[in-house]
Amino acid sequence: MTLTIGIQLEGVILPPVLTIDVILGLLGNMVALWIFCFKLKAWNPNNLFLFNLVIADFFALVSLPLRIDALLRGYWVFGDGLCRINLFLMFSNRSASIALMTVVAIYRYFKVVHPHHCFNRMTKRQAAYVSVFVWLLVISPRVPMLAYSHIKGRANSTQCFFFTSYKEASRGIIILVGMHRILTVLEFIIPLAMLLFCSIRISSFLKERQMGKKDKVRKAMHVCAAIVTVFMVCFLPTTVTTIGVWVIRSYRPWDCTAFYTFTQLTIVSFGLNFLNSALDPIVYVFSSSMFRKALCSSLPRTLCCGRGNETPESTSGTQSTSQDELKSMRASRGSEAM
Numbered sequence: 001m002t003l004t005i006g007i008q009l010e011g012v013i014l015p016p017v018l019t020i021d022v023i024l025g026l027l028g029n030m031v032a033l034w035i036f037c038f039k040l041k042a043w044n045p046n047n048l049f050l051f052n053l054v055i056a057d058f059f060a061l062v063s064l065p066l067r068i069d070a071l072l073r074g075y076w077v078f079g080d081g082l083c084r085i086n087l088f089l090m091f092s093n094r095s096a097s098i099a100l101m102t103v104v105a106i107y108r109y110f111k112v113v114h115p116h117h118c119f120n121r122m123t124k125r126q127a128a129y130v131s132v133f134v135w136l137l138v139i140s141p142r143v144p145m146l147a148y149s150h151i152k153g154r155a156n157s158t159q160c161f162f163f164t165s166y167k168e169a170s171r172g173i174i175i176l177v178g179m180h181r182i183l184t185v186l187e188f189i190i191p192l193a194m195l196l197f198c199s200i201r202i203s204s205f206l207k208e209r210q211m212g213k214k215d216k217v218r219k220a221m222h223v224c225a226a227i228v229t230v231f232m233v234c235f236l237p238t239t240v241t242t243i244g245v246w247v248i249r250s251y252r253p254w255d256c257t258a259f260y261t262f263t264q265l266t267i268v269s270f271g272l273n274f275l276n277s278a279l280d281p282i283v284y285v286f287s288s289s290m291f292r293k294a295l296c297s298s299l300p301r302t303l304c305c306g307r308g309n310e311t312p313e314s315t316s317g318t319q320s321t322s323q324d325e326l327k328s329m330r331a332s333r334g335s336e337a338m
Contacts, residue, residue, distance in 0.1 A: 010264055015071045017271035018064050021278050025061045028281035029054050031295075035284075039294040045127030046107055047291065050284050052131045053100040057277040060093030064274060076151065076160040083160035084146050091145065091180070094273050095138035095187055098235065101283065102191040103134060105227070109198035113205045141183055144176055161267070181246050188239040195228055227283065234276040237269035 036051050063086050070076045076083060110119045122130075152159045244262040248255055284291050 010267055011071055011074065013268050014271050015068055018068050018071075018274060021271065021274040022061055022064050022068070024278035025057060025274070025280075028278060029057045029061070032281050032284050032291075033058075035291060035294050035298070039298055040290060041294075042290065043124055044290070045122045045124060045130075046104065046111075048124060048127045048131060049100055049104050049107065050291065052134070053097065053104070053280055053283070056093055056096035056100060057280055059089045059096070060274055060277050063089035063093075070160060075153070075156050076158045078160075080149050080151050083150050084148075086160065087150055088142055088145050090270070090274075092139055092142045093277070094235070094238075094270075095142065095183070096135065097276050097280070098187050098191050098231075099134045099138050100131075101227075101231065102194050103130065104283070105195050105198045109202060112202050138187075141179060144179075148173055148176065181242050184242045185239055185246075188235050192228075192231065195231055199225070199228055230276070230279050230283075234272050234279070237272050238266065241266040241269050 032050075032054050036047065036054065040047060066078055066082060066086050067090070070078075078086075107119075107122075110117050114120070150160055152161060241262055245259065245266055248259045248262060252258060285295065
């Protein structure tokens with residue numbers, strides 16, 4: 001009976017959620033990719049980090065249609081090789097998205113709070129090195145997933161799942177699952193702490209230096225709160241359910257019902273992970289004035305009502321590293337941070 005409830009929970013909730021993620025994510029990220037490749041007249045480190053975030057989102061989005069098909073059919077038909085690649089892309093996207101969002105937040109923090117720090121003199125080549133390092137950092141722990149088969153069952157009962165009791169699995173698989181659970185928790189808690197720190201410091205910095213501009217302070221604080229909220233909504237459920245699976249397996253190994261319930265909730269919560277791919281284009285708009293201006297210049301005038309009235313004071317406040325924006329930011333003591 002528990003098995004039936006679990007399959008219904010997963011099969012009913014995930015397909016529509018993942019379909020919405022794919023549709024919104026592809027639309028938003030295709031527009032973002034077009035802006036980055038054809039509309040931006042100049043690149044800076046911030047835009048390079050955001051471009052890598054687009055690539056990470058595409059990795060996830062191309063993996064989701066296979067997962068949706070398997071959920072609708074009730075079984076996996078694409079074989080062992082695509083199962084490994086599918087799981088690798090899904091989990092790598094989560095790690096890469098979190099890492100790159102954290103890098104963008106840290107970069108913005110230094111641009112706003114410490115405008116004279118040497119970190120702000122980062123070149124495009126150095127930013128490329130940072131991006132490569134981030135990719136290696138997040139992909140390396142996931143590579144072992146490609147070395148093991150995750151296919152369970154046969155014929156019309158074949159499943160491609162990373163989460164299982166693994167009573168029949170090798171010690172290598174058990175260690176791999178344990179590493180995954182540790183990473184899932186750490187890669188949420190540590191970046192969340194950094195995001196909160198950066199957001200609070202930016203908000204307090206702006207508030208101290210814009211005593212007469214309460215609307216701008218409020219707007220900046222709302223943007224910071226929105227980024228943290230999106231992060232919490234997309235990644236907190238997976239972290240909580242993963243901890244639940246971990247605790248039950250460690251302290252209540254006989255409770256199969258609870259273990260299976262949390263396992264199914266963990267799988268379902270990954271639908272929210274990929275909602276991040278649909279919401280990231282909003283991050284691009286808030287985080288790069290160059291991206292925002294390129295987008296507005298590409299839209300019909302009626303869809304970009306504030307376009308004609310934008311000034312450096314109202315449109316900057318991002319991590320843009322162009323000299324004009326940096327001078328403007330320093331002249332106003334960081335008042336254009338959002």
